[in-house]
Amino acid sequence: MSLRGKIFHAMLKYRHLLKGQLRSEIIDKNTSIEKLRRETDEMAEKLLKKIDGITFRQSEFKDFYSEWVELKGAPQDKVLLYFHGGGFVMGNAKSHRNIVGNIVKYLGVNALVFDYRLAPENPAPAAVYDSVSIYKWLHEEGYKAENIAFAGDSAGGGFY
Structure with missing residues (x-):
């Protein structure tokens, strides 16, 4: 398991502490995926740190x-298309702001996340179709293929 995977697993396991509760909750087949998503997003927001020189702006993409x-x-004229992680069942652009913001600062290139x-509501290959859709949109916006780089973490790392 990757370091990021271990950290994510620990965050899920000890999420009750981040909520100020001493007693842990059991995650099983009856646990609501919506609840896990909401809690994961809340944890990511609590851990979000401002990165000097980085801004976040909603794109004009409509889908x-x-x-x-x-x-x-x-x-x-260059862009990093970033595919967020989360096991194909959670995660989003906002939950990955720290990761992508630091990559952007290090590389010196803007990113689109x-x-x-997400599954299980949208089984495969829905996420792949979405990836192709936004890649095509970048071309429509004038980005050349040679100026679009791909990156991702965890599940998102398997898209490209």
């Missing part, structure tokens, strides 16, 4: 939520 992660002074459809 589903996506946001630009922008670094002042970054080239406008998007909320692909």
Whole structure:
């Protein structure tokens, strides 16, 4: 298991402490996926740290939520298309702001992160179709294929 996977597993296991509760909750087949998603998003928001020089802005893409992660002074003709992790069942653009913001700052290039459809409500290949859709949109916006890089973590790392 990757370091990120271990951290995510620990966050789920000890999420009760982040909520100020001493007693842990059991995650089983009866646990609501919506509840887990909400709690994971809340944990990510609590851990979010401002990154100097990085801004977040909703994109103009209409099919589903996506946001630009922008670094002042970054080239406008290049983009990193980022596929968030979360086991295909959770995670979104906002929950991955720290990760993507730090990558953008390190690489010096703007990124686009998007909320692909999640399982189990949207079985495969829905997320793949969403990935193709936003990639095509980048082309429509004038980005050339050679100026679009791909990155992702966990489940998102398997898209490209």
